[in-house]
Ligand code: VG1
């Protein structure tokens with residue numbers, strides 16, 4: 028039986044950089060989840076009788092929302108749903124399932140690298156038929172709908188046993204519970220030289236992969252240990268937990284510091300890596316060297332042809348605007364297109380669909396390719412393993428050779444978390460107000476060449492996205508970028524991105540923060556961070 032339930036709109040259901048993210052108690056308000064899911068369905072056309080993919084990163088509240096989504100899909104007329112066993116699908120795996128089975132779209136339940144638990148974060152994101160996050164046109168429509176919604180539809184059915192693989196009936200709609208790992212592992216096998224990686228492990232190559240008690244655990248166990256023969260224990264913290272063991276499943280130098288310390292120590296394995304809550308980010312640390320995500324993107328692009336899936340070469344590279352220009356130099360050398368998009372994976376979808384870009388990346392530890400339409404943590408790790416196995420060099424050698432060929436983009440991001448929203452907005456407004464007067468002036472010894480608020484004109488569909496981050500560009504190619512995060516769940520997060528280019532015959536071995544010291548000081552002078560936020564230093568430096 029289908030019930031139509033009256034409801035009242037919530038005014039805070041605006042999807043951010045990557046879907047709707049809120050604290051669990053916010054999602055637990057009456058009808059909050061139902062309102063949002065119904066608003067998603069109401070913003071789509073033509074899904075009657077079609078298939079919907081549902082899965083998430085296993086965090087607290089995942090299982091409850093999976094059941095609600097199944098019952099609402101049934102009531103709204105979907106023909107079938109595919110659900111990862113236990114309600115689990117990593118974000119890239121969900122993207123793959125949507126594409127592989129020609130589903131209409133999918134609901135991906137995740138708050139990515141944010142902590143999980145009864146008082147922590149949850150999230151819902153809608154992905155379209157190409158497997159990628161819904162573009163702004165759709166997320167804008169969803170938000171408009173959430174403000175006007177008056178009722179939702181839900182089927183009165185018993186909870187589905189999502190822990191058993193098989194097909195079930197949900198009020199006339201078919202529910203297929205699938206192995207969340209198998210299709211993804213098969214896809215990875217089709218892209219990479221598993222024989223070469225297997226041989227490398229056999230001859231003693233050692234790595235540490237930290238799944239951070241999040242969704243990549245089962246994927247890493249299956250792929251690294253079972254299919255590639257890495258020693259047992261290579262995948263660590265591999266059991267997904269609803270609260271990620273009380274940690275932030277954020278693979279950066281703060282929350283994965285233990286891995287960093289190990290990789291810098293005397294007993295370091297050859298290679299270290301980690302992924303985030305939903306499996307789309309990657310941390311890469313070679314023995315004795317942390318690889319900045321922007322550098323990792325450039326190095327993967329420069330060496331991708333060593334993997335069978337990319338042997339024919341790349342069509343183009345895309346990166347988010349705040350990501351360093353390291354990949355631009357690779358694109359230039361390869362003679363292929365380079366695209367600069369706003370932050371968030373949804374902006375890469377059109378370029379990938381149009382065959383303009385093959386590899387994409389963001390400074391926030393996201394790298395991926397046209398194999399799916401999401402960034403993909405394990406994919407990046409496997410491409411690194413493939414390159415290491417074929418080149419037979421260490422990660423450190425590969426990075427240093429890359430700098431010696433292309434020069435080095437010193438890069439760092441400074442985050443000021445949980446700043447009062449009004450104060451963060453005031454900082455951005457003040458900065459925006461003086462952009463026109465900056466070019467030609469100097470901050471310390473740095474002369475400003477240009478300053479703007481980044482606007483993206485999508486070359487594929489012509490859509491325009493304004494106010495995507497304030498850029499101050501200095502003569503010589505250095506820059507600072509300021510933007511406010513669109514994924515946080517309390518207050519505002521100011522992100523300051525700092526970059527300096529050092530040519531290949533320059534000083535390539537400096538410590539990053541000191542190499543950027545004058546730019547860090549310039550960012551403070553330009554934006555008045557201390558005066559606006561009251562903060563003397565960033566909360567997180569990556
Ligand atoms: C952050 C990152 C962005 C990434 C987004 C989602 O967004 O900066 O690069 O695409 O998170 O990643 P923001 O708006 O907070 O800067 V994930 O791994 O949360 O799906």
Ligand code: CO
Pocket residue numbers: 138139140303304305306307308
């Ligand atoms: Co993520």
